[in-house]
Each structure stands twice: as C-alpha cells, then as structure tokens.
Amino acid sequence: xxxxxxxxxxxxxxxxxxxxxxxxxxxxxxxxxxxxxxxxxxxxxxxxxxxxxxxxxxxxxxxxxxxxxxxxxxxxxxxxxxxxxxxxxxxxxxxxxxxxxxxxxxxxxxxxxxxxxxxxxxxxxxxxxxxxxxxxxxxxxxxxxxxxxxxxxxxxxxxxxxxxxxxxxxxxxxxxxxxxxxxxxxxxxxxxxxxxxxxxxxxxxxxxxxxxxxxxxxxxxxxxxxxxxxxxxxxxxxxxxxxxxxxxxxxxxxxxxxxxxxxxxxxxxxxxxxxxxxxxxxxxxxxxxxxxxxxxxxx
Numbered sequence: 001x002x003x004x005x006x007x008x009x010x011x012x013x014x015x016x017x018x019x020x021x022x023x024x025x026x027x028x029x030x031x032x033x034x035x036x037x038x039x040x041x042x043x044x045x046x047x048x049x050x051x052x053x054x055x056x057x058x059x060x061x062x063x064x065x066x067x068x069x070x071x072x073x074x075x076x077x078x079x080x081x082x083x084x085x086x087x088x089x090x091x092x093x094x095x096x097x098x099x100x101x102x103x104x105x106x107x108x109x110x111x112x113x114x115x116x117x118x119x120x121x122x123x124x125x126x127x128x129x130x131x132x133x134x135x136x137x138x139x140x141x142x143x144x145x146x147x148x149x150x151x152x153x154x155x156x157x158x159x160x161x162x163x164x165x166x167x168x169x170x171x172x173x174x175x176x177x178x179x180x181x182x183x184x185x186x187x188x189x190x191x192x193x194x195x196x197x198x199x200x201x202x203x204x205x206x207x208x209x210x211x212x213x214x215x216x217x218x219x220x221x222x223x224x225x226x227x228x229x230x231x232x233x234x235x236x237x238x239x240x241x242x243x244x245x246x247x248x249x250x251x252x253x254x255x256x257x258x259x260x261x262x263x264x265x266x267x268x269x270x271x272x273x274x275x276x277x278x279x280x281x282x283x284x285x286x287x288x289x290x291x292x293x294x295x296x297x298x299x
Contacts, residue, residue: 004049004083004204007104027107029160031145034058034098049204049261053114054081055167056100057138063090064127071127076135078128078171080119084203085126086261099142101164111161115200117168118175128171141166191231192238195220199247203254205272212251212274217243252288255281259297266293 007028011018019030056079064071064079066087079100081087108114118124130138145163148156198220202212214220220243221228235243251273258269270281285293 004051006051007102010050010052010102026157027104027109028052029101029103029107029149029157031099031101031142031149033146034095034100036095049083049086050081051083052102052104053083053120054100054102055079055164056081056098057135057142058095058098059135060095060098061091062094064088065090066126073127073129076130076132078130078138078167080126080168080171082114082120084120084200086257087126099145101142101145101160103164107157108161115197117172119168119171121200125171125175128174134174137170138167188234188237191224191226191234194224195231195235195243196239196246198223199250203250205254205258211272215247215251215274217247220247248284248288252285255285255293256289256296259293266297269293 005013008018019028057076058073058079059076060073061075062073064073064087066085105114114120119126141163145160148159148163153159198214202214205211214223217232218228221231224231232243235241235246239246241249255269255273258264258272259266262269264272266281267278270278273281275281275284282292285291285296289296291299
C-alpha cells in the first residue's frame with residue numbers, strides 16, 4: 001500500500017522546508033493562501049491519503065476526487081479532508097482565490113475527537129458548495145486565522161482551534177438534520193456509536209495496520225460485550241441499516257480505495273480485508289459493484 005503523505009512530506013513537496021512548530025508538543029497547525037497558477041504549470045497533486053486534516057476554501061471551477069467519487073465544483077466551495085480518505089484536486093490553475101489550513105489530531109487533543117464530526121467521517125459530506133453570501137461568511141474566518149497565527153498573543157492557538165470549529169459547525173448546519181441528531185441519547189445510540197467507532201478504527205489498511213480483525217456482527221458484539229441480537233437492534237434503530245450492511249458498505253469503500261490507490265495485488269487486498277479465499281472477495285465485490293475487482297482497477 002502506498003504510504004500516507006505526512007506533514008513533513010507535505011512541507012518538503014510544497015515548500016522544501018519544515019516549520020519550527022514541528023518541535024512543539026501542542027500538535028501542528030498552519031494556514032496558507034492559494035497562490036495563482038499559470039495554465040499548464042500546475043503540479044499534479046498525488047492521489048493518496050494524508051496523515052493530517054485539511055479545511056480548504058476555493059473559488060474556481062475545479063474537480064475534487066474523494067475515495068472513489070468525483071465532485072465537480074462550478075463556482076466556490078468548502079472542502080474537508082481527513083486521514084481516512086485519499087483525495088486529489090484537479091484543474092488547480094482554475095483556482096481564482098482561496099485558502100486552506102492543515103492540522104493534526106494532536107493539535108486538538110483534550111479539545112475533542114475530530115472523527116466524531118460528520119465532515120471528517122468516511123461516509124459524511126466532504127464538499128459544500130457555497131452561495132456568494134456563504135462565501136462571504138467563510139472568507140473572514142480564514143483572514144482571522146492569518147491574523148492570529150502571525151500574532152504574539154499567548155493563547156492564539158486556542159483562537160485558531162475555535163476558528164476551525166466555526167468552519168466545522170458552519171458546514172454541518174448546511175446538512176439536513178439526521179435521525180441521530182434528533183434522538184435523545186440512549187443505550188441504543190451509545191451501542192451504535194461504539195460499533196461505528198470500532199468499525200472505523202480498523203482503517204486505513206497499510207503496512208502498520210495490515211489486516212482486519214473484526215468482520216462480522218458477532219465479532220463486534222463480542223468486542224462490545226453485548227449479545228449480537230442486541231447490537232443488531234440498536235444499530236438498526238439508530239442508523240436504519242443492518243449491522244451487516246454497514247460492515248459491507250465500509251469494506252466495499254475500503255476495497256475500492258485499495259484497488260485504485262495501492263500496488264497490492266487482488267489476493268493481498270482480499271486477505272487484508274479478511275477474506276480467506278480470493279473467490280469470496282471477488283464474489284463480494286461483484287455482488288455490490290457488478291464487475292470484478294480487476295476490471296474495476298483497470299477502469
């Protein structure tokens with residue numbers, strides 16, 4: 001599997017230098033403006049995972065490839081990227097203006113888990129097209145980020161975290177209210193949330209995390225110390241999907257990412273995902289995608 005791009009890799013690729021803040025224990029945060037690019041002079045952005053988070057505001061006609069889906073932006077948008085999902089941006093020379101901030105999970109330690117927010121979850125919305133009015137709300141937030149990071153204020157990183165949260169909540173308020181948000185916190189919701197957390201914790205698959213340990217509803221129930229029927233009821237009540245369907249959807253998403261991004265062969269992908277036989281993986285993939293893994297990789 002191709003390794004994720006680290007913060008150090010990003011700085012060396014983009015600027016050929018490393019900031020002093022890597023020496024700090026508070027984690028890392030930085031903010032940049034999009035510099036204009038002459039037509040034909042843009043460097044291709046590699047399609048891969050990064051080991052850091054990114055929030056980007058862009059004005060321009062660009063395409064963003066997330067995992068296995070492509071999003072075309074006609075005018076302006078707010079983008080959210082996370083370490084779980086590979087992405088790349090094309091038509092960079094069409095960016096008229098914009099800015100982006102990057103940060104790692106350590107920057108938010110003791111301030112919350114970023115993975116709990118839908119904009120950073122694998123199945124969440126990552127791209128939000130903006131009206132002119134909404135864009136005018138976002139621009140000043142990035143302007144304040146530049147002002148704070150260049151200031152001498154002793155608590156400037158607290159302010160920067162608040163500005164990131166402001167962008168997160170601004171975007172999530174644009175989403176329709178979900179059943180999960182409307183329901184009162186109860187035992188079913190807690191069990192379903194723990195299941196989803198365990199499911200997501202198994203990814204991404206790479207050299208440091210080479211295989212899946214939990215594959216079935218029974219595996220997850222055993223890990224959570226609940227009866228499998230109790231888990232199934234809780235998950236169905238909260239998500240309106242069966243436990244098996246959620247597992248299959250997440251495995252399918254990861255298989256598509258691995259087939260497109262990695263240089264592992266089909267057998268290695270199958271075994272990493274916990275399939276004992278390659279034919280079982282082929283059948284699973286064909287059932288959901290209506291074509292074989294090899295044909296999907298070649299497409």
